[in-house]
Amino acid sequence: MIKRGDFILKKNMVALRNITAIFGDHKVIDNLNLDIKDSEFVTLLGPSGCGKTTILRMIGGFLKPNVGDIFIEGKNVTNVPAHKRNVNTIFQSYALFPHLNVYENVAFGMRIQKKSEIQISSQVEKMLKMVSLENFSKRSVTSLSGGQQQRVAIARALVVNPRVLLLDEPFGALDLKLRKDMQSELKAIQQKTGITFVFVTHDQEEALSMSDVVIVMNEGKIQQIGTPTNIYNEPRNAFVADFIGESNILDGVMLEDYIVEFANKKFKCLDFGFKKNEKVDVVIRPEDVKIRKSGLGQLKGCVASVTFKGVHYEIIVDVSGFKWMIQSTMFQKVGSEIGIFLNADDIHIMRKFEHSGEYGDYSAFSDEMYEVYENVTK
Amino acid sequence: MKKRVVLPPYIFWLVTFVLVPMSLVVYFAFTDKNGNFSLSNLNDVFLYSNVFLRSIWLGFIATSFCFLIGYPTAYIISRVNIKCRKFLIAMIMLPMWTNFLLKTYAWMTILEERGFVSCFFQFLGIGKFSLINTSSAVVFGMVYNFITYMILPIYSVLIRNDRHLVEAAQDLGANQLKIFLKVTFPLSLPGVIAGIAMVFVPSVSTFVLSKMLGGGKDLLIGDIIDMQFLGSVYNPCLGSAISLVLMILVFICSGIMNQFVKREERTVIAL
Numbered sequence A: 001m002i003k004r005g006d007f008i009l010k011k012n013m014v015a016l017r018n019i020t021a022i023f024g025d026h027k028v029i030d031n032l033n034l035d036i037k038d039s040e041f042v043t044l045l046g047p048s049g050c051g052k053t054t055i056l057r058m059i060g061g062f063l064k065p066n067v068g069d070i071f072i073e074g075k076n077v078t079n080v081p082a083h084k085r086n087v088n089t090i091f092q093s094y095a096l097f098p099h100l101n102v103y104e105n106v107a108f109g110m111r112i113q114k115k116s117e118i119q120i121s122s123q124v125e126k127m128l129k130m131v132s133l134e135n136f137s138k139r140s141v142t143s144l145s146g147g148q149q150q151r152v153a154i155a156r157a158l159v160v161n162p163r164v165l166l167l168d169e170p171f172g173a174l175d176l177k178l179r180k181d182m183q184s185e186l187k188a189i190q191q192k193t194g195i196t197f198v199f200v201t202h203d204q205e206e207a208l209s210m211s212d213v214v215i216v217m218n219e220g221k222i223q224q225i226g227t228p229t230n231i232y233n234e235p236r237n238a239f240v241a242d243f244i245g246e247s248n249i250l251d252g253v254m255l256e257d258y259i260v261e262f263a264n265k266k267f268k269c270l271d272f273g274f275k276k277n278e279k280v281d282v283v284i285r286p287e288d289v290k291i292r293k294s295g296l297g298q299l300k301g302c303v304a305s306v307t308f309k310g311v312h313y314e315i316i317v318d319v320s321g322f323k324w325m326i327q328s329t330m331f332q333k334v335g336s337e338i339g340i341f342l343n344a345d346d347i348h349i350m351r352k353f354e355h356s357g358e359y360g361d362y363s364a365f366s367d368e369m370y371e372v373y374e375n376v377t378k
Numbered sequence B: 001m002k003k004r005v006v007l008p009p010y011i012f013w014l015v016t017f018v019l020v021p022m023s024l025v026v027y028f029a030f031t032d033k034n035g036n037f038s039l040s041n042l043n044d045v046f047l048y049s050n051v052f053l054r055s056i057w058l059g060f061i062a063t064s065f066c067f068l069i070g071y072p073t074a075y076i077i078s079r080v081n082i083k084c085r086k087f088l089i090a091m092i093m094l095p096m097w098t099n100f101l102l103k104t105y106a107w108m109t110i111l112e113e114r115g116f117v118s119c120f121f122q123f124l125g126i127g128k129f130s131l132i133n134t135s136s137a138v139v140f141g142m143v144y145n146f147i148t149y150m151i152l153p154i155y156s157v158l159i160r161n162d163r164h165l166v167e168a169a170q171d172l173g174a175n176q177l178k179i180f181l182k183v184t185f186p187l188s189l190p191g192v193i194a195g196i197a198m199v200f201v202p203s204v205s206t207f208v209l210s211k212m213l214g215g216g217k218d219l220l221i222g223d224i225i226d227m228q229f230l231g232s233v234y235n236p237c238l239g240s241a242i243s244l245v246l247m248i249l250v251f252i253c254s255g256i257m258n259q260f261v262k263r264e265e266r267t268v269i270a271l
């Protein structure tokens, strides 16, 4: 958790003010305000098409916002072209220069700055060492593997000492194992150099494990800004809850302070300050649902499926039509009747918002996306 | 070692249209009029060394002009919107569909003393102007006829230019000029090399052009070869020998140019 003091000490590195970006008649970014603090690892997280790349392109100078101003280190750079901004980008496609070898790719920025040959070679060697490619300097970039190309791209961007590094889904093309290695490598580089990183991903696990601050976006709007633990434990609305990790999201009614009704039952909860009988989203994490013998819990349901996930079982329970997802280390037999028990502090109440009800019962948003993709490709 | 798969039609093509004529050229080059082995033809080729030099020189000038005019043209075509691009490409291809001789005759009348260009200059008060029967006219004819072969390969490379690479260069601090010099141009080199080869080779070995536009005073090597086969001097053996030397020179030129391109991008002749 970031302490209050940190915010006062750290100055704003990048600030977006009232940014709107429109393509044709499609408002991709809608009046967005954002502060990114110095030497933080900030992640933009959101589903495909929500405008993450568009934000990066505006910070990098490749796209001008239709409305609003962009500040870098306090200076208004809205009209400053990309090559004059002290910001570097790592493109999703790496965009290495195929006619130059590894060394010359990394040296490119310094050659533009007309640095001396001695300066260039010492800096480039240092960078290649940092990304463990010191023996590859003479190799053609087209002969490198995906992970190696990725590291050349990182070295090439860092060699010119940017104040901000923008990374657009840099690990999209890497396999899982390499992805994990690169994640910790990148995090280490960020901590060593103290450069502000703005990282884009739609992989929530990646976002939670690497970032100081996560910005959850949907449809060109910021849904929540916070530390990873903050976002996971206290999602502000059902979209965030569903997008970050797995959630059971139910329609509920706040009868009065500390009393909520859902699944045709009244439950004690810790939330207050809602209007009487206000409709709310009730979010319950699958690992917080306790299984009891039939008749002992608050709710009763029938086990629909059980999947072994390594550490725990993923159990889908049908409670009068609504499918609950439960994660438990105890095996349950498919078809058996069980009871469900919920503690008051495991019930999270959220105000209804415009996208409530768009996300299904148990499955995480990302899983639904994959199902959609699969159906399309079938 | 990789096993090469050569398709039968390709072999047939190779034998009938390349190997057989080439062998005939080599055979005649080393034979005298009575059919005996002889090196005298090759010896006689050196009588024409000044013609060789002039041909190569004019070919060089024509190729340079084609590059200087062709590159910017190809660059502009690759930048404009798709409708404009299609129109420009059509305009460039159009003269290719017209007969070579017809076009050259047209230029003869345009460039001659009482021709269009001359009249125009007189009208402006610059005075009489006649380009016909000069080496400049020959070079002009070469540029006019072969510039398409320079524009198209360069265009086809530029159009594939990766937008991300341009952005990456910009990201690293390069302005428009630097982006062109350090990224766009180097990446278009394979097209340039192909263009140079496709203009230089026909320019050097061209015939008729020098007769029609150059007035037949300064003959080119193509005209000399033409004369040995169809002219009054009739000497196919010497003609073959000159052709052979010309071919070897062209091979050497292509080989040198290929050294400027990466191995996998070689377009001309894999030496």
Ligand SMILES: Nc1ncnc2c1ncn2[C@@H]1O[C@H](COP(=O)(O)OP(=O)(O)OP(=O)(O)O)[C@@H](O)[C@H]1O
Residues within 6 Å of the ligand: A023, A024, A028, A046, A047, A048, A049, A050, A051, A052, A053, A054, A055, A202
């Ligand atoms: N040049 C453009 N012209 C028209 N529409 C565009 C353009 N660039 C982006 N868009 C639209 O803007 C929206 C946001 O695009 P953006 O690339 O920022 O999404 P994203 O969050 O990066 O998605 P992904 O995770 O798939 O990369 C999309 O609906 C996209 O179709």
Ligand SMILES: [Mg+2]
Residues within 6 Å of the ligand: A052, A053, A054, A168
């Ligand atoms: Mg994107």
